[in-house]
Amino acid sequence: MKTILVVDDEEDIRESVKLILESRGYNVEMAENGDDCLKKILSAKPDLILLDIMMPGLPVDEVVKQITDINIAFMSVVRISEARKRGLCTQDNIVDFIQKPFDVGDLIGRVELILGE
Amino acid sequence: MVWDDEGFSLKKLLFSKINRKLTFLFAIVGLVAPALALFFFYNISVSILSDSLPAEQSVMLETTAAIIITLLLAIDAGVIGFFVSRSISKPIKELYMVTKEVQKGNFNVRTNIKTGDEIEELSVAFNNTTTALAKLDTERKEIDNAKSEFLSITSHELRSPMTPMKAQLQMLEGGYFGKLTKKQKDSLKIVVRNADRLDKIIVDFLEVSRIEAARLKFAFKETNIKDLVEETVEFMNGFAKEKNVTLDLKIDKLPIIELDPDRTSQVLRNLINNAIKFSKNKSKIEIRAKHVDDHILFSVRDYGCGMNSEDQIRIFEPFYQVEDHSVRKHGGTGLGLTICRGIVESQKGKIWVESKPESGSTFYFIVPLKPVEEIEPIKVLFSPRNKIERKLKEEFKSILGPLGMGEFNELKGKNALWKEDLFKYVTSLTRQHILNEEQGKFFKNRIGIVFGNEKDVINDKNVTPTSIFEVVK
Known part of the structure; x- marks a missing residue:
């Protein structure tokens, strides 16, 4: 069973994503900020991280710099062009950008594609 | 504020520096000049008339003396005039120049008048007013920025x-x-x-x-406009079919230019979507694109309910919806055309509409062949109405002179500052022979430009936007 780490400062979003992905048979772990995310990676060993761009605490670019061997998909209300402007989409392990508010089917489709199912 | 005019007061006259100055100058002209004249006349007549000359010669000499005296007086008056101009008209001229600058919106100018009279006082008061204006202007800009920021933050928070x-x-x-x-x-x-x-x-x-906030992103790339428009129309065809509306597309051969295909398509989709909304069942929408000088002119024409002149002016305002019994069924956020305007004007293009009630509307927009280097912020949340009125006022002043202001205010009071009303008004002026045919035509042309200054650009190059549809007309 593949594990997905959902990182978002909003509990409702974390819970919603967890519900959706668990219904497709994934194991879902949650983190509420960057520091939390880095800690959870060690214990949960996720196959994919869904990472919000705007969170309090450790800046996202600092977070992604420390993750080199796990695929990351950004989730954000800002547009991909804005994220690119902030220099966020340069790493090879950043594989997707999910625009919020997302479509449930679209989210599932993207996750399945990334995890190769 | 009521201006307190107490009438004539000797005390005020005596203590007014500028009055003393003027009185002094008039005293010179009124007392010194005749005194000089008498002095010259006495000297000349004594020197000439002492010799017993023949009568004709003495008459001639007297005339010469009179001419010389007149000349000398003229020089005196000239010298006095020079000082008058130094002390009064020069500072007034300076004030005038600075006022002109303020009128242009430059609030950082100050006068430096040291005449020691009321003009200097006026200059100081003027400087204080300008300082106050500059402060207001800075505050206005700050509030404006705060508004944009507030809008941005709340929208993100809402999302x-x-x-x-x-x-x-x-x-x-x-x-x-x-x-x-x-x-x-x-x-x-x-x-x-x-x-x-x-x-x-x-x-x-x-x-x-x-x-x-000028944060609209544009990705300019070499684009085949024909393909772009065809794809957009193809996409919109599904919506058109629901209403039995045909999309009629004709495109000339167009150059391949650098533009943002997504943004251009966004504007086109919006205009076509509107056209479908306002079209009658089984009618036609004509979509055209052509190369005109240094820009590409796009147009979307529908044969729907059309708009009156007020709607035409206000249609690009946020949340403005055409007052119509069918408004509710049209729906939408009321921001579509405002955004179109923003997208088009951000890249130094223009967007406008021509319409007649009951015979449909045509939306035009132009995109320059060369993409803009820098995106500038555009105020889309402010009504262009004030700008139009201000421009009209200037036209009235320049064409009708001092009479113009009264006429303008009267028309404004009647809420008759719309294009059609103004055209009627100009026609009545020519009928009454207040303006001749030529002037009337010029006035109408100026009014037309104010209402769609976009057309200014195109008309200057002798291409009317309507020429695309001459077959239809």
Whole structure:
């Protein structure tokens, strides 16, 4: 069973994503900020991280710099062009950008594609 | 404020420095000049008349003396005039020049008049006023920035709750939590539809905030416009078919230029979408694109209900919807055309509409062949109406002279500052022979430019935007 780490400062979003992905048979772990995310990676060993761009605490670019061997998909209300402007989409392990508010089917489709199912 | 005019007062006259100055100058002209004249006349007549000359010669000499005296007086007056101009007209001229600058919106100019009289006092008062204006102007800009920022922040904040809300709604609808009854499904459908609508409004707000902060992103790349328009029309065809409306597309051979295909398509989709909304069943929408000088002119024409002149002016205002009994069924966020205007004007293009009630509307927009280097902020949340009135006022002043202001105010009072009313008004002026035919034509042309200054650009190059549809007309 593949594990997905959902990182978002909003509990409702974390819970919603967890519900959706668990219904497709994934194991879902949650983190509420960057520091939390880095800690959870060690214990949960996720196959994919869904990472919000705007969170309090450790800046996202600092977070992604420390993750080199796990695929990351950004989730954000800002547009991909804005994220690119902030220099966020340069790493090879950043594989997707999910625009919020997302479509449930679209989210599932993207996750399945990334995890190769 | 009421100006307190107490009438004549000797005390005021005596203590007024400028009055003393003027009195002094007049005293010179009034007392010194005749004294000089008498002095010259006495000297000349004594020197000439002492010799007993023949009568004719003495008459001639007297005339010469009179001419010399007149000349000397003229020089005196000239010298006095020079000082008058130094002390009074020069500072007034300076004040005038500075006022002109302020009129242009430059509030950083100051006068430096040291005449020691009321003109200096006036200059000091003027400087204080300008300082106050400069302060107001800075405050206005700050408030304006705060508004844009507020809009941007609130839109983002509003959008965040949409994510879990939509996700949960979609899961409910998709049966993730069990099968739903028909009533539950119907109820959910309404909630979903309105959540989508709310989200669309927020997205549009965000777009407006981007336009106002010049943060609208453009990705300029070499684009085949013909393909782009064809793809857009193909995409919109589905919506058109629902209303039995045909999309009629004709495109000239167009150069391949650098533009943002997504943004251009966004504007076109919006205009076509509007055209479909306002079209009658089984009617036609004509989409054209052609190369005109240094820009590409796009147009979308429908044969729907059309608009009156007020609607034409206000149609690009945010949340403005054409007052019509069918308004409700048209729906939308009311920001579509405002965003179109923002997108087009951000890249130094123009957008405008021509329409007649009951015979349909044509929306035009132009995109320059060369992309802009820098995107500038555009105020889309402010009504262009004030700008139009200000421009009209200037035209009235320059064409009708001092009479213009009164006429303008009277028309404004009657709420008759719309294009059609103004054209009628100019026609009546020519009928009454207040203006000749030529002037009337010129006036109408100027009014036309004010109402769609976009046309200014095109008309200057002898291409009327309507020429695309001459076959139809």
